[in-house]
Amino acid sequence: MLQHFTAWAAGDTYLIYPDGRSSIRMERLTEGAQVFEKVRILKEEFAKKGDKGAIEKIDRALQMFDERKLGEVPAATAVNKAKEIINRYY
Secondary structure, three states: OOOOOOOOOOOOOHHHHHHHEOOOOHHHHHHHHHHEEEEEEEEHHHHHHHOOOHHHHHHHHHHHOOOOOOOOHHHHOOOOOOOOEEEEEE
């Protein structure tokens, strides 16, 4: 006997609503891309200056997002600590 299973998405799945209205999901995706680019630029600048200490601070902050450690540190804590470290520079 074949059974039918329905997969439900968690919450609202829209990135952009009709009439071009943004969603919280899209805003967070955009914010993540901007932070990723900021980290890339900072690390590149620090490498040019030879500032290994600053690169290590950023790398330590990003280690909190390692999937093996996500159970140890709540996501909100990891995000806030990483933002605090990254935003010190610019």
